[in-house]
Amino acid sequence: MFEFANPAVFLTWLVFLPAVVALVIAFLPLRGETIKWISLATTVVVFLMSLSMIFGWGSVKFQTGEEFAGMQNLFAIDWIPSFGIQYLMATDGISFPLIVLTAFLCVLAMGASWPIKKHEKAYCVLYLLLETGMLGVFCALDFFLFYVFWEVMLLPMYFLIGIWGGPRKEYAAIKFFLYTLFGSVLMLIAILMLYFNSDLRQLPADQLVATGVVSPHLEESVRQERVQNILNSDAPQHTFNILAMQYMGQHTDLFTTPNWLGQSLQWWAFVLLGIGFIIKVPSVPIHTWLPDAHVEAPTPISMILAGILLKMGGYGIIRICYPICPQAGFDLAYVVCAVGVVSMVYGAFAAMAQTDFKRLVAYSSVSHMGYVVLGLGVWSAVAGNDFNPEYWEMGMNGAMFQMIAHGISSAGMFFIVGVVYDRVHHRNLNEFGGLFAKMPVYSGLAVGIFFAALGLPGLCGFIGEVLVVLSVWNFSVALAVISAAVVILTAGYILWAVQRVYLGPEYKGPHGEALTPITFREFSIAAPLLAFAIYFGVNPQALLNYMTPSVNKTVVELTEWAKDNPSVTQSQQPATVATPIRPQIES
Amino acid sequence: MMPLFANILTEPVGVAHYLVVGAVLFVCGALCMATKRNAIGVLLGIELVLNGANLNFIAFGSRYLRDSQGTIGLDGQLMSLFVIVLAAAEAAVALAIALNFYNSFSSIDVDQADQLQG
């Protein structure tokens, strides 16, 4: 139970520690601050565990480098064998940064939860459950397990918004819940569609082990026997294993059968999964839960919502949609990109018109997450038919980077808004002003974080945006031009907001006397966010080192798929001469 | 097995004759229970019914009256003894009820005891 060198034990503790503590808290007669301290300690421990994977403090280490592009620390335990459901978890460069981000933001958001005085025990229990759900989503590689965690995360969120929220909390909570539930139902349909069409017998023996369908930790003889059992069985062997499904999607015809209305099975699966994930991202036009949920949610929950929950959509697209349904991804690439671009423009415009500070930040999230969708969507590798994956790698890495960057900057922005809201109890942009004079340190941090969102070089937002935007031209010039135009709008709404809130001679709203300089607690939440914003902006390699191998692997696999797929190669124009883009010359 | 309504008067004494006696006793008892308004009378009827049944047991259990040899013939008598013990217990309980009944109603007319009516 405590053999932490075993990835199964380690990851299980990482994911379930908050839930265990939540249970303990629930049944102990604790009250007030104590609960918060315990919860904070738990989140810190989880964060340290995730860090220990980076630095290799324990025996479970996350390796970087090209040779570690695949899944690491994979373990598989049969859970419900009759349906092929496994307790399967692993990390790779796509999920690992998100895990660390989750653990990190959970610590900060717990710190931001201190002003919450209502039903503290219930709050902390739900909060910790939420953390388990989020970590589980990023770790799980079994579709069923993934779905379970997905739902586990949903319910605490509903209560956290619905109980501790603002004046319209019930409306917002219901809206959030129904939206997301709608998405997860579509997802469930897609999962079952894929499940009943999957067949493990089509996988080669080594893949069965590599994907964890047969646990690689079993003894050699047992493993061989299980593999042979699967391969020699008469009936189709269905699976929920995401990795196995990825292989099936890319190397077999299992999911390409015509299904309904002339579209293939994977086309429908892609659409259903895509809608499910895009609701979470969220993109226009299925984004309207976000502003309401954010506006009504308490500050720490807004931080979690913007910082982590939105990332699950992007994570799902890159982990599930594209690898499992490459053909559909290729056919619908333009739609996905267009959704991303429309969100970017739409969110930016909508943000500009807001008078509610928090709503403005919420719409800016819509706009910024548009970059993620766009970056994930650019199938530029197939443009010009030269199958050079580098630009697409750049787009996908940019999207992943943007996810982390947005996790930092948007969480920071929501916290920044929360700080003033705690003091003056309103968020009307037109009734602020002059905060620089009253709260200088706070304003400095705030401006830094807002500029990170604005995409200022040297801060994290810039790298993600520039990588995404630069990769788009090869896919579609029109989309590239529109996405480039968003920089103007972004500058517009952020600078305008900064002007209205922080600059100016005096504060115009009520409760001016409450505007005291920030406390140490608040500072120690905002400062790390700004520090990371600067660090990742100056040294993006620190982050890219972790994600690039895995993202590139995904891209290269999809490019290989595209190269072998006649429907892709024929859709392109007659092959032009592929030139090496960077010939080397001798000096 | 003889036919159901064979002439018992022409047959040698067998189980059927005992059964007839038992049946007569039973019917007498049942009639007594149905017609007597006196609780003691009803009790007497019950005793008659029980003894009718006893007679049947003994008849069926008797080794002299049966063809089969697989029994020592005590099972019927055993049941009868049980019934007798039961009847004694029952009589005791019933008399106690009657006594209490009398204490409440100053009568042992069972027709007055219709509190359980629906």
Place this chain on the structure above:
Amino acid sequence: MDNLPTLLMIAWLLPLASFAVICIGYSVPQLLGLRVRYSTQKIASYIAVGAIVFGFLISAYCLFGIWLPEHPLAASSHHGEEQPDELAGQASPFRPTAFAEEHSEEGHKHATNGPPLYQAGDWYTLARFGSLKLTIGYYIDTLTIAMFCMVTLIASCIHIYAVGYMHDELHDVTDHEVTLSNGEHLHRRGRFQRFFQYFSLFSFSMLGICISGNLAMTFVFWELVGICSYFLIGFYIERHSASTAANKAFIVNRVGDFGMIIGLMALWSTLGTFSFGDVDKADGTKERGMFSMLHEQSNGYELAPTQRMIDFDASRQSEGSEPTNGQWLLFVAGVGIFCGCMGKSAQFPLHTWLPDAMEGPTPVSALVHSATMVAAGVFLVGRVYPIFTPEALLVIAVIGCITLFLAATIAITAVDIKRVLAYSTVSQLGFMMLALGLGGWVAGLFHLITHAFFKSLLFLCSGSVIHAVHSNDMRQMGGLRHKMPITAYTMLIGCLAIAGIGIPFVLGFSGFHSKDVIVEQAIHFGQTNGGYSWLFVVVPLAGALMTSFYMFRLWYMTFAGKPRDHHRYNHAHESPWVMAGPLVLLAVFAIGVGWTLPMQMPGVLSRLGVENLLDTARPVGQLGNKHGVLLPNLVIPDEHASHVAAVKIPAGWSAILVAVAGIAGATVVYLWEVISAASLRRYLNLLYHATWNKWWFDELYDFVFVRPTLAISRFIAFALDRGLIDSILHSFAWIYRGLAAVVAIVGDRWLIDNSVDTVAEKTWDLGLTLRSVQTGQLRQYVMFIVVCTIALFIVATLWWRFAVAG
């Protein structure tokens, strides 16, 4: 030579260190709730000044101690002859043969220059995907070093000047321009250290642009100077006008950056690199940069799109249209990048932010908004010059031409002393763009450097005046030369320099030399192309005329004549030496920076002059006439050929003539007042109104862009988002709730509940019926038992008989 990048890096990073020290050093006490004492704040200025002065010393050492001894000017200037002759007549394979023939008919020798001497390398990789890299690197050629020297020198002067100018910030300040809601003026703490903090960051960013080895890095620092400019314009954060101007500056710049990103994308997607030059790699090989890709040696260094560009163009070609062989892409890339330059250098139509930017303190205007940052646009055009097709250059020229004229007209009627200078800056930047667009690479950048000196001088002088009289309005000045002689006469030098006064073909103020080469190039362009291209001569000459007119108008209104506002006049005083010293130093440079030292000087000083220096940095493939492909009649003339007598003589005379004419005009109107300005105003009423209102650009943009944007955003946020999408959503919810109500009432209550109720009722009735059986009569019960037993017996028997056995 090898330590050159390191030295320049030190010079570049010093201001960053200064910024970091000031920022952290003064934030920590604030965090602890302490107030920084003013005497402590003063240290910040020493740190910043020290950093930049040291940076200048390093830059100067790099130029005089390393670069010039290695590449003496005498050996490397004025030649394109190194090219082997066989390349001369060779037509580029991507150029229609017709032009090659045309060439030979004209007897043009078609040879162009190779790349200049440079060092390029990468310091730091931001991101890397396969062969694609975004790096922080360096590209050091003569232009880089010249810019380093210019920027650090001017920045040093202005830093020192600012120590005096920003002195007010060392006390508690009462800002008379800000009125609070209670009717009082704003009182606040001084922010001396913050000014120097931003200044240091700005110096760092600006030097970053200069040393940048690739376009991505340029873009990074491009944005950083933008944000520094934002902070500095909005330095008086309490003033609404200042923060609005800061926003405007940043957003208008972003409009330009939008174009720039498009240019970047086009280049990035087709070249796969942003590096300017060939970058040395660790293993001794070179990674090819943009310039060598576009100017292949095998093409004779002619500009030619790469194969990938041609492929890309072909793959995007619509059916039936003429193939452009990547020329369109190159054109788009060039114009895109120029858009960025347009924003930063405040070129028409993005010029409106610069005059507003004068809201910042005057040292900011001098450093950021005249000498360095706004010149970065010109610098970038010069830096990426090899990627511009002739058509793109024409666009640059046209924009520059429009800008210089428009801005000059506005400057004539402006009365705010700093705004006059701001429009003058815009106009001069137009000159530079024009020169670059017409093929005068050296001309444009030469003017950039000379202009930086005299314009920063002018701004500092105006700052000195403002410092003395506490007003920007020239109508409240006059006669100030008696009170502040140093300021007055250094400013006169500046005015003479910008007007371009000198003795033709001999010597003059710096502006004379640089303006001269611009006019030469323009006349050469006119001679080569004929027809409408003469507009490129007429307009700059008119601009030059207006320049000298409005500059002397400014000088006369400020320093000459009688004081108009005695109260202000009496309080005026000469500035302290910490401010006047830089003025004198800059005045010296404003006079002499355009000079070329005589040949006879020994060593590295031989032929030393900015013009010669820049000539050694001429980018690859810029000598010889360049012919348009999309516009076949366009010829961008060879700059070296502009120095022949047939061009030089008319240019020299016309330039000096218009300059003198402008001064004369100003003298007549504003000094002697032979013609009164008021009557002129009346005669040229319409024109006056147009220029007074800055040709209504702000109003136009407000009407065409700002309002529609806000309207769209309101439409999206309220009509679309909450109105449409949420309404649809809510209607779903209502439909669902309606359905639920129907199901609840019809299905649940009526159908299911009713049937269940009925069953219950019947059961109840049955019970009632049966209760009569339960009489409580013991005897009856016995009868029932008996009868039922018998009945059961009979039924069972019959059932046995007929159903089972039968």
